[in-house]
Amino acid sequence: NFMLTQPHSVSESPGKTVTISCTRSSGSIADNYVQWYQQRPGSSPTNVIYEDDQRPFGVPDRFSGSIDSSSNSASLTISGLKTEDEADYYCQSYDTSFEVFGGGTKLTVL
Amino acid sequence: QVQLQESGPGLVKPSETLSLTCAVSGDSMSSGSYYYSWIRQPAGKALEWIGRIYISGKTNYNPSLKSRVTILIDTSKNQLSLKLTSVTAADTAVYFCARQLVGVTTYEKWGQGTQVTVAS
Numbered sequence: 001n002f003m004l005t006q007p008h009s010v011s012e013s014p015g016k017t018v019t020i021s022c023t024r025s026s027g028s029i030a031d032n033y034v035q036w037y038q039q040r041p042g043s044s045p046t047n048v049i050y051e052d053d054q055r056p057f058g059v060p061d062r063f064s065g066s067i068d069s070s071s072n073s074a075s076l077t078i079s080g081l082k083t084e085d086e087a088d089y090y091c092q093s094y095d096t097s098f099e100v101f102g103g104g105t106k107l108t109v110l
Numbered sequence: 111q112v113q114l115q116e117s118g119p120g121l122v123k124p125s126e127t128l129s130l131t132c133a134v135s136g137d138s139m140s141s142g143s144y145y146y147s148w149i150r151q152p153a154g155k156a157l158e159w160i161g162r163i164y165i166s167g168k169t170n171y172n173p174s175l176k177s178r179v180t181i182l183i184d185t186s187k188n189q190l191s192l193k194l195t196s197v198t199a200a201d202t203a204v205y206f207c208a209r210q211l212v213g214v215t216t217y218e219k220w221g222q223g224t225q226v227t228v229a230s
Binding site for chain 1: 162170220222
């Protein structure tokens with residue numbers, strides 16, 4: 001089985017753009033879709049990106065996802081940062097019988 | 111509106127068995143449209159996938175927990191259950207149930223989670 005590695009924390013100012021990475025330890029990042037979840041304190045996670053780069057209905061287009069085979073990683077980019085974006089973000093992927101979550105990244109909007 | 115609601119004891123003694131239930135309302139599990147999973151999160155730490163079940167009863171478990179985990183589904187009660195044996199303090203966490211549409215890889219609906227503390 002593989003692991004997904006995320007930076008522990010990132011910070012950026014309101015209005016700016018931030019990118020959070022998610023690196024797969026073995027196998028290709030392109031082998032299986034990557035999802036991203038936002039989790040605010042005391043709440044359940046909510047999906048913000050699915051199938052690498054798709055936005056669920058209701059998620060603002062400030063949120064975008066991508067994968068990069070050269071670095072074997074996925075990325076979540078949030079543009080036009082708002083204070084409400086401050087949260088923990090988790091990537092998630094899978095293989096045939098196993099689901100994997102990344103270690104999570106705390107986004108601070110200061 | 112579909113809701114998933116976890117319930118069970120908030121305190122479990124070391125070496126005993128943790129038992130939780132997730133009740134699904136607003137949708138019938140018998141439709142066969144979803145996988146249902148248990149996911150946990152220790153305080154201040156990352157999400158950890160425990161395992162999942164389909165209405166056929168087919169299960170997949172996290173290899174690190176497989177020897178201690180059992181997930182069952184009861185479509186007559188529209189709920190699923192989790193049993194984790196021989197618990198230790200390391201099993202203290204918020205436990206979530208969540209569902210994935212078959213053929214789609216995202217968890218589109220989560221319960222609110224229930225805190226379980228392992229202590230004597």
